[in-house]
Amino acid sequence: MSLKKLVYLGYYLKNIDAKKLSSFLKYAKMRTGKSRLTLFLSAIKSVFVYNISILEYFQFRFFEIKREEHFNWAGTGFMFEYQKKMNPLRVRSVLENKILFNKHFNAYFGRGFATIEDIKRKPEIAEKLIKNPSGKVVLKNSLGQAGKEIKVLDNTGMTPSQLINIMRSGKFDLVEEYIVQHPEMMKLSSAGLNTIRIVTQEVNGNIEIVAARLRITINSVVDNLAAGNAAAPVDLESGKISGSAVFSDITKPDISVHPVSGAEIPGFQIPLWSEIIEMIEKAALMVPENRSVGWDIAVTQEGPLLVEGNHNWCKLLWQLPVKQGLKGQLLKYL
Numbered sequence: 001m002s003l004k005k006l007v008y009l010g011y012y013l014k015n016i017d018a019k020k021l022s023s024f025l026k027y028a029k030m031r032t033g034k035s036r037l038t039l040f041l042s043a044i045k046s047v048f049v050y051n052i053s054i055l056e057y058f059q060f061r062f063f064e065i066k067r068e069e070h071f072n073w074a075g076t077g078f079m080f081e082y083q084k085k086m087n088p089l090r091v092r093s094v095l096e097n098k099i100l101f102n103k104h105f106n107a108y109f110g111r112g113f114a115t116i117e118d119i120k121r122k123p124e125i126a127e128k129l130i131k132n133p134s135g136k137v138v139l140k141n142s143l144g145q146a147g148k149e150i151k152v153l154d155n156t157g158m159t160p161s162q163l164i165n166i167m168r169s170g171k172f173d174l175v176e177e178y179i180v181q182h183p184e185m186m187k188l189s190s191a192g193l194n195t196i197r198i199v200t201q202e203v204n205g206n207i208e209i210v211a212a213r214l215r216i217t218i219n220s221v222v223d224n225l226a227a228g229n230a231a232a233p234v235d236l237e238s239g240k241i242s243g244s245a246v247f248s249d250i251t252k253p254d255i256s257v258h259p260v261s262g263a264e265i266p267g268f269q270i271p272l273w274s275e276i277i278e279m280i281e282k283a284a285l286m287v288p289e290n291r292s293v294g295w296d297i298a299v300t301q302e303g304p305l306l307v308e309g310n311h312n313w314c315k316l317l318w319q320l321p322v323k324q325g326l327k328g329q330l331l332k333y334l
Contacts, residue, residue, distance in 0.1 A: 005048045008077050012053045020249075024058035027251045032063055039063055046070070051077035058250055059316060060325065072325030079315045082330055086201075086292035087311040095290055095311045098142040098174055108283055110305040111177040115142075116167050119160060119175070126160035129175055136178035139167055145312075152178060152192075152221045179307075182299040184271045188263045192217035195296045195307055196234065196270060197317055198277075200284040201333055202291040207284045209277070210292075210329055212236055213317050214270065216245055218259060225317055230255060232265055233321040239273025241266055246320050276304045283309070292333070294318075 025036045032039070043057035052060065052075025060073045074082070087095070094100050102113050112129050119126035129137055135156065141149035151170060155163075167175065185194050194217055199210040212234035215223035223229050230245035244254040245265050256265050270276070280295055283306060287293065294313020298305045319326050 002048075005051070005077070008051075008053075009044070009047050012047065012055075012076075016054060020055065024055065024250055028058055028063045034063070047077075051075050053077075056316075059248060059320065061250065069325060072327055073319065074315050074325065074327040074330060076315070078327060079312075082334070083292060083312050085334070087290045091287075091289040092311045094287055095293065095309045096143065098140055098144075098308060101308060102174075102176070105283060105286065105306050105309075108279055108304075108306040110300070110303070111179060113174065113176040116164065116173045116175070119164060123160040126163050126175075129177060130155045130158050130160070130163065132177040134178040134180050137163070138176045138178050139170060139172035140174045140176065141172055142174045150222055179298045179305060180300060182271045182301050184269070185299055187261065188265075188268060189217045189258055189261055191219050191260065192221040192223055193298055193307070195223055195298055196276065197231075197313070198280050198295045198297060199313055199318060200280060200293050200295065202284065202288050203333065205288070207281045209236060209280070211318055211326070212239075213321050214241060214245075214268075215296075215317070216258065216265070225314070225320075231317050231321050232268075234270065239270040239276070241268040241270075243321065246323075248316050248320060271299055272304055279304050279306070292330075 225248040232245040294310040296307040
């Protein structure tokens with residue numbers, strides 16, 4: 001029993017969502033007939049044996065898949081160590097800080113943005129942002145993670161001083177123009193921006209694309225799995241969705257039809273796919289010191305845009321849609 005794994009266990013226990021754990025235990029008990037205590041102890045054991053978190057034991061469905069398959073799954077512990085090696089702390093700031101990211105990748109950003117300090121100094125910047133054609137602005141905390149600390153505002157009748165006050169009260173330090181997504185993406189879901197997550201890996205000066213997933217909004221302005229949304233696998237060659245969409249909540253069944261729009265999910269063609277791939281390959285070469293990046297891309301009628309890049313990209317979004325442990329895809333890069 002290593003000290004590192006004990007530290008991980010302490011972290012998982014301290015930060016665990018007790019309500020979610022209870023729900024997962026109840027579901028797994030129903031599926032297996034095993035007691036909640038037996039399942040919980042199995043989850044604890046898996047922290048040490050497979051380097052995963054307690055909740056991942058359930059999200060990876062270890063309680064019902066063959067034991068020999070468990071080693072194939074990349075959990076929190078493995079991903080933390082992998083991403084720390086591939087994206088050293090000293091070079092992560094351009095991906096961690098949304099303000100630095102927007103400036104560095106301005107060529108692929110395609111929309112106006114400003115910091116709260118910018119609009120304090122020059123109210124005319126705020127006026128321009130407020131009058132953008134979308135009719136909305138997005139407020140962000142530049143260091144926010146997983147879709148948290150984001151607010152979408154209707155800017156009708158708003159003044160620069162009102163915008164500053166809202167940003168101050170909500171502790172937002174960045175404002176961006178709202179992205180109007182491609183009509184085909186709107187047909188799939190109009191609740192919020194549906195983004196493509198593409199994972200890239202730098203290898204000897206070249207960029208390899210590891211995976212692509214589409215995050216689909218369901219009654220939510222943000223598209224993260226953690227917010228209750230779904231994600232589907234994307235075929236790298238065609239840009240078509242290659243399977244049903246899944247949730248990180250194991251109690252929810254997969255969906256092949258969007259519950260609000262009624263759009264068919266498998267077979268959906270992401271528009272401008274070749275342009276998306278071309279943009280990502282160029283963007284990844286702009287930060288080669290960050291070797292493993294999860295990019296979030298929006299698609300508009302005019303072309304693809306970068307939303308953000310993640311040095312700590314999500315193992316759930318990567319593996320759950322294909323129902324397969326993919327650790328082997330990363331081991332070859334170590």
